[in-house]
Amino acid sequence: MNELKKKANTFLLHLGTSKKKVISSEGPVIFTSAKGCYLYDENGKEYIDALSGSWVVNSGHGQQDIIQGIVEQFSNIAYSMSSEGYANDKAITLAEKLSELLPGGDKCTYFTSGGSEAVEIALRLARIFHKINGKRKKNIIVARHGSYHGGTLLALSISGYDLISKSAGPVPGGIEKISHPYCHRCKYNNKGCNLQCAYELEDVIKANGPEAIAAFIAEPISAHSGIAIPPLNYWKVIRNICDKYRVLLIVDEVLTGFCRTGKFFAIEHFDVIPDIIVMSKGLTSGYAPLGAVSVSKDILSNIPDNSFLPQGFTYSGHPISCAAALSNLFFMSRNNLDKESARKGAFLLSELRNSLVDNQYISDIRGIGLLICIELKGDKKFENAQRLTQYFLSHGVYTRIIMEYVHIAPPLTIPDDVLKKMAEIIIGGFTKYDLI
Numbered sequence: 001m002n003e004l005k006k007k008a009n010t011f012l013l014h015l016g017t018s019k020k021k022v023i024s025s026e027g028p029v030i031f032t033s034a035k036g037c038y039l040y041d042e043n044g045k046e047y048i049d050a051l052s053g054s055w056v057v058n059s060g061h062g063q064q065d066i067i068q069g070i071v072e073q074f075s076n077i078a079y080s081m082s083s084e085g086y087a088n089d090k091a092i093t094l095a096e097k098l099s100e101l102l103p104g105g106d107k108c109t110y111f112t113s114g115g116s117e118a119v120e121i122a123l124r125l126a127r128i129f130h131k132i133n134g135k136r137k138k139n140i141i142v143a144r145h146g147s148y149h150g151g152t153l154l155a156l157s158i159s160g161y162d163l164i165s166k167s168a169g170p171v172p173g174g175i176e177k178i179s180h181p182y183c184h185r186c187k188y189n190n191k192g193c194n195l196q197c198a199y200e201l202e203d204v205i206k207a208n209g210p211e212a213i214a215a216f217i218a219e220p221i222s223a224h225s226g227i228a229i230p231p232l233n234y235w236k237v238i239r240n241i242c243d244k245y246r247v248l249l250i251v252d253e254v255l256t257g258f259c260r261t262g263k264f265f266a267i268e269h270f271d272v273i274p275d276i277i278v279m280s281k282g283l284t285s286g287y288a289p290l291g292a293v294s295v296s297k298d299i300l301s302n303i304p305d306n307s308f309l310p311q312g313f314t315y316s317g318h319p320i321s322c323a324a325a326l327s328n329l330f331f332m333s334r335n336n337l338d339k340e341s342a343r344k345g346a347f348l349l350s351e352l353r354n355s356l357v358d359n360q361y362i363s364d365i366r367g368i369g370l371l372i373c374i375e376l377k378g379d380k381k382f383e384n385a386q387r388l389t390q391y392f393l394s395h396g397v398y399t400r401i402i403m404e405y406v407h408i409a410p411p412l413t414i415p416d417d418v419l420k421k422m423a424e425i426i427i428g429g430f431t432k433y434d435l436i
């Protein structure tokens with residue numbers, strides 16, 4: 001183990017894994033530079049970034065147009081307060097841009113440092129909205145099993161994983177969960193699908209009483225349950241149930257937003273307009289940390305102008321992050337990254353399906369745009385996941401296998417020949433598997 005790795009294991013606290021696991025796999029893998037769709041480790045070894053870091057770098061690494069916008073901002077103003085009656089020009093311009101881009105338009109936005117904070121603000125605003133409107137008991141949040149909404153205490157508690165109760169419980173109260181639309185292993189056996197998974201929301205609302213439910217939150221397409229793409233009418237049913245019982249609909253586009261699925265926002269595939277939209281990751285393509293919560297103006301019109309909305313964050317509307325987002329959004333539009341994602345994703349999905357259709361280690365291959373997942377099967381799937389990760393890394397492909405899901409989501413700017421090469425290496429991991 002080299003000196004840098006030794007220092008990493010001495011001074012860094014590794015979350016989301018165990019120190020023993022990192023050390024036994026001779027990790028961590030340390031990246032020191034990146035360009036386009038490639039990452040380079042401290043020894044100069046090249047890897048295709050098959051996960052855009054963590055579904056973040058949608059525009060690709062080292063894009064000079066984005067960097068230029070950020071560098072210019074440093075000379076203007078690097079930090080200013082952006083809550084409690086203060087603002088900066090870049091945050092204002094970005095909020096206006098999001099209002100234009102988001103489904104339904106007409107939004108007001110609060111900026112955070114990342115996705116989890118944005119989720120927390122969205123949930124808080126939902127409760128505040130009902131309280132201000134005299135519905136003081138309307139405070140339960142309904143979320144889904146199989147979702148992921150972030151690492152803070154509340155965001156992790158509304159996530160599908162049972163991680164918080166086991167490690168840092170107790171879980172905050174006022175949370176209910178329904179099934180996720182996981183068609184590949186449908187809880188209701190897909191028998192004449194009449195969207196029972198969506199109607200579970202109505203069951204929960206009736207069981208608790210509509211006067212107790214504040215909001216429903218979910219990702220339009222859940223990556224964390226293996227790119228579970230809901231049936232086309234799923235979101236319309238959810239929207240109708242929310243309208244019927246005055247429950248706010250919060251859509252978490254942190255991972256799916258900003259061209260990842262072939263449209264600017266994944267909820268556009270379902271033609272539904274949420275009340276609140278949460279964003280991060282692709283908003284800046286990772287050039288600076290930023291999250292956002294955009295609220296429809298017709299929701300805000302129910303909050304009197306003299307209402308006090310408590311506490312924001314120090315780094316809200318950070319000018320450097322907002323400048324990064326503006327340059328990034330301009331880059332995305334100019335390079336048609338929504339269409340590029342749809343085209344490249346369709347190619348990759350068919351390459352993987354054609355070559356791996358009967359592979360003994362694979363249960364399903366699915367995706368939309370450049371948001372793709374290979375679901376593993378068999379008794380040894382978790383052991384296989386570790387061996388596959390090592391195979392991919394040794395063949396110069398970086399990705400992550402979370403539980404039984406091999407995630408593939410390269411930068412949307414990945415050149416066609418590199419996309420093909422990446423597909424071949426991934427296919428090789430499965431077809432040469434007995435050789436590993």
Ligand SMILES: Cc1ncc(COP(=O)(O)O)c(C=O)c1O
Nearest residue numbers: 114115116148149150252254255
């Ligand atoms: C759907 C979703 N929501 C929220 C989050 C939390 O974002 P962050 O890690 O920036 O706090 C994530 C992170 O992966 C996510 O995928």
